[in-house]
């Protein structure tokens with residue numbers, strides 16, 4: 004065991020008084036600081052010259068310590084490398100990031116799956132390189148790295164590939180750094196050019212194999228010193244040399260001043276020698292009370308922060324700091340907001356002379372083998388905390404995996420221990436009984452600490468998403484290179500077996516040379532074969548995503564096609580249309596009545612496609628549906644052919660869509676349908692109206708569906724031309740409520756007015772029209788004509804379509820009733836989460852996109868305050884984005900531009916936040932004083948109000964304002980069309 008002593012001058016963190024003129028945070032104008040993170044591997048906190056070791060020489064780290072804000076009382080929360088490194092890169096405790104040990108427990112057929120799932124965790128977590136990238140940083144990984152490839156952790160550059168087939172586990176190629184020089188790091192810094200950079204230098208040093216250079220081994224070889232110890236000492240100095248080379252390189256390049264160099268060790272190490280007093284069955288090369296233990300030899304490390312010219316070098320021997328603090332310290336120095344799951348403290352505040360506000364410094368240690376990768380607590384062995392000079396260690400009963408032997412010795416009788424580190428730094432004397440009251444208070448601090456830690460997997464919306472969500476919801480490289488031209492979907496439906504089988508011919512044009520295509524098809528359906536030209540293509544499956552290898556890259560500009568064959572038992576929709584899949588129903592005559600629906604979950608729940616909103620088949624789609632001969636299949640577009648296979652007792656219905664169509668708009672309905680037709684003579688010629696109902700419904704439907712041309716008339720007035728004259732307009736009866744399937748609106752509202760006979764606005768107006776016919780037809784303009792690129796922007800579909808309901812009322816009834824309706828619908832608004840969802844993960848926002856979104860648009864009309872202009876904006880929107888997929892930004896910009904009013908803050912308020920602004924006002928004689936609360940910065944609403952029955956104009960904003968009226972104010976009322984709450988202040 005090595006000697007321990009406190010050296011250097013004693014400085015209290017609070018007493019540091021630094022004459023610093025610069026702020027400790029990069030301001031916007033200057034380049035943020037570079038970050039170099041040096042991480043030692045398996046080295047005790049005592050084993051440095053500057054920490055007072057009698058024999059080990061570390062001149063380079065001694066120099067760094069002298070130039071740094073150096074904390075001699077630093078800790079890592081856990082004394083095992085993988086979880087410790089994961090904590091450094093995420094700023095989270097192991098119980099938060101779930102990477103609690105080095106490997107999943109051995110055995111079991113699913114171990115490879117568990118390894119992959121563990122490695123995938125990092126992709127869902129915020130990491131330093133990911134967050135730094137938001138400020139333009141490039142980042143380089145070298146040395147130890149357990150979490151798959153460097154890119155999986157968010158590094159832009161790096162050495163570790165992580166491929167297990169090529170020896171990937173904890174660093175592979177990256178482990179060459181240090182032992183074989185530092186050239187890759189130098190090259191990266193060179194290539195970074197003007198960009199701020201982040202270097203992860205975690206060489207496998209002084210970690211085993213202890214194979215120091217001969218010159219260093221000779222230096223430390225001494226009489227009476229075991230060879231294993233001499234080797235370890237030499238390793239420490241070898242590591243020190245590489246640190247010196249790295250820091251010198253930075254300084255020699257003139258980068259020192261704008262580079263923060265941070266030093267920490269991943270965990271401790273006490274070299275075991277022949278002389279070590281270890282239990283008989285101790286089978287580790289390290290001695291007890293070091294690695295994997297909660298003792299100081301396991302969890303303590305010096306921590307250094309060097310930022311020349313900005314922070315003063317200080318040897319701080321009092322302040323307790325943790326590697327958990329590094330991520331928030333780095334982020335704040337870079338001017339990046341710290342995610343709320345990171346609870347570490349900004350160490351720069353010590354440099355500012357402030358005390359760190361920390362009740363107890365805590366850590367936790369789990370078994371090397373992870374029993375359950377989603378529940379770290381099953382492997383929890385120790386928790387510990389330090390308060391002042393006292394340290395408490397508490398044992399837990401987690402599963403120990405292969406390391407049961409060592410933990411049996413370290414845990415002993417599992418009693419809780421208290422040590423006084425000042426007088427007993429080796430933790431030899433348990434003071435629990437002696438200082439019982441203090442011990443219990445520390446124990447309670449420890450329990451509270453871990454109870455209060457935020458769970459990033461639950462608390463943060465964006466963390467709920469999986470790799471599958473990202474593959475589904477983003478424009479992946481395997482999607483981006485090809486542009487969809489046409490689908491030819493052929494599917495045979497077997498109602499008795501409830502199975503489907505078919506193929507999709509996908510025609511596309513090559514935008515950028517590529518050879519791997521992503522095609523989506525959700526489980527349990529399976530792609531059985533993919534054909535291209537004359538041959539079959541190979542493919543691999545990752546959940547709901549198939550990667551199809553075309554072999555040699557296809558050149559840019561080429562038009563090409565593949566045919567994807569698939570089959571299986573599709574998912575049954577539990578609650579159509581809100582949950583996707585097939586509905587296998589029977590009609591009142593006992594005949595099959597079948598329908599698909601897939602909004603949200605996606606079309607790939609029943610057919611293989613490029614399942615993302617941004618790309619629609621420009622030339623439309625052909626849908627061939629084969630069903631038993633006594634049934635009829637109805638799909639989108641026009642019925643262009645029917646084939647009867649007399650022997651096979653099947654009929655095939657060919658439906659043709661000539662216009663672009665979004666995936667979720669494609670549907671197949673199968674039943675004992677009868678058909679009747681009508682025509683609508685609209686502003687733009689004759690539109691074919693095509694109705695498909697069950698035989699017994701025909702008479703009712705012929706009357707009730709007169710609502711359809713009335714709806715189209717109203718919407719052509721407000722929004723312009725019906726977008727799909729070529730493909731006709733259809734209403735198709737289905738065994739669920741209804742859905743906006745393009746040119747094939749499905750209907751299940753029971754031939755009644757209202758929403759299933761109810762009025763959503765509670766004003767009576769909602770019973771004046773059939774909600775499903777009006778709402779779902781409104782989607783032909785907003786949803787099918789103007790379509791969202793990303794599901795997060797679903798408000799473009801639903802807010803405008805909700806708004807269209809009141810325009811229908813206004814067109815056929817009165818303006819007054821239209822207002823009653825839209826305003827009455829505010830009762831359904833919940834304001835719990837924003838309307839815009841999370842981008843790139845197929846996530847739609849709050850259901851408030853209906854009523855709140857509709858009311859926002861209604862208010863915008865009143866801000867424009869010119870009905871004809873407003874109508875031309877709505878019509879212009881459908882023209883400007885005719886048959887296009889768009890983003891929220893495009894729609895926002897268009898509306899602001901056309902209106903001549905900057906709506907950006909209105910959108911921020913109502914789409915991106917959850918507060919409805921509140922107009923606080925007071926009346927004093929002739930004076931009205933008013934201001935908005937709960938408003939986003941910069942929100943201005945030019946509103947109207949009535950004073951004593953007379954209309955006045957007011958600009959509402961967060962600024963206090965007043966209005967002088969001619970007479971005493973007796974009555975004040977804000978125009979109800981403005982979606983603002985009001986509150987009289989006494």
Ligand SMILES: [Zn+2]
Nearest residue numbers: 778782801804
């Ligand atoms: Zn809708």
